[in-house]
Amino acid sequence: MASTAITLAAEAPKLSAANTGFMLIASALVLLMTPGLAFFYGGMVRVKSTLNMLMMSFISIGIVTILWVLYGFSMAFGTDSGSLIGWNSDWLGLSNIGLTELWDGYTIPIFVFMVFQMMFAIITPALISGAIADRVKFTAWGLFVALWATVVYFPVAHWVWGAGGWAFELGVIDFAGGTAVHINAGAAALGVILVIGKRVGFKKDPMRPHSLPLVMLGAGLLWFGWFGFNAGSWLGNDDGVGALMFVNTQVATAAAMLAWLIYEKIRHGAFTTLGAASGAVAGLVAITPSGGAVSPLGAIAVGAIAGVLCAMAVGLKYKFGYDDSLDVVGVHLVGGVVGSLLIGFFASGHGQSDVAGLFYGGGLAQFWKQCAGVFAVLAYSLVASAVLAFLIDKTIGMRVSEDDEVAGIDQAEHAETAYDFSGAGGGAAKTAVAAAVAAESKKVDA
């Protein structure tokens, strides 16, 4: 996200067809990340929960799209009130926005900015779902998504990106959502799992990923879509910062994938597929806040540091005994914190702004600002999410019954099975006997 007014301020910006087209494509790319996430997570669960994992992401597309249109955009990006929340009654239901009305200070229509940001609001709650695999009622999840978007995401997006939001005004750098998306979702995941507890058999039964090829497919889609997420967050490319972000996204992701693989080869003896996919995502998360501020060499450092730290962090759940099923905390919270704080060290002063970090002669001033943004969002999201999960648990209940969880949430909540490899299942072609019987009865009918 652009953190300062761009250089066109001298004259009123005109609509740019190039930027508008780019941003519409970027919006579609960001949307694609949510199905990508669904596969990334879906491959990691056991076979009996595959569909539930996919559906938790897809339902977020449905619910958040509607909320965003009705009031979400207004709450996140409307006129500031008390540095905490926005509001603009013209934007409720998108009912009073001119098609050529420009987003203030930029060269794209409000509608384009609105839909781009909608995709961010969709994927953020979906990210949380990885922590609660196998065990949450689908209605409870849907209710949680709606409440969490309203109480946590819309306000936090306003703090970080909305004109007048406190973190935005303080000068916290969050280019594309390290704080608003990843720390936010990671802290929420931790809050929810502390309330709902572990899966049946956690630390006892083997819970191997059922399909690493699906995980790789999902990671690939995330990586591809992330270019829209990151480069698109500059809302145009008149000054080349969007392109810098694009390059750094690629560089940090490659570095993080290599770092995770090397770490685990040394630590555990093998280069794993899951490690490659996880390392790539850790790098994407870490460069998300920082990619506009660092140089490409800085991006290598950010990616490599995030790759190693996240690889170490995913083991913590076994030590502390919390069941973050697919490591949302270890990858998104830790990756987001690492990327956000490293801005304080690696900001080059030649990217999105002239802010320089410690290693570029800028002292620690930016680092302390980053700390303020990181820990405020972390604490708010953790507490608010735990409270929401607690309230839902005390009313309709968060978890499916233990029997349903053990037998498989797909059948219990969705009345479906992900895969049918048996030749004996229904829907087979008619056998010769059945066809003969059918032909016989047809004659009788005639």
Next chain:
Amino acid sequence: MKLITAVVKPHRLDEIKEALQAFGVHGLTVTEASGYGRQRGHTEVYRGAEYTVDLVPKIRIEVLVEDDDAEQLIDVVVKAARTGKIGDGKVWSIPVDTAVRVRTGERGPDAL
């Protein structure tokens, strides 16, 4: 009649099938199985979490034969299945009361 059952390493299937065809066996049934004996499993690692996978993939081959052929057929299977390494599997036989060919209704040895 006897039912010969062999639980063996999956990659020996083609050898065993060819040897049985050469012996004159006209049909057999193969299912994928998993199990363990003296061959223990292996360790897999997912994000640093190590899992011991102690059920090893095997195939289970079943053949119906006439009593007189049973011992010789077991030898054929054992020879074709053997690699000499741990985990080669087991072969055994049990008596069978009756067998019917579904298409024709033939019973007993004629059904084989």
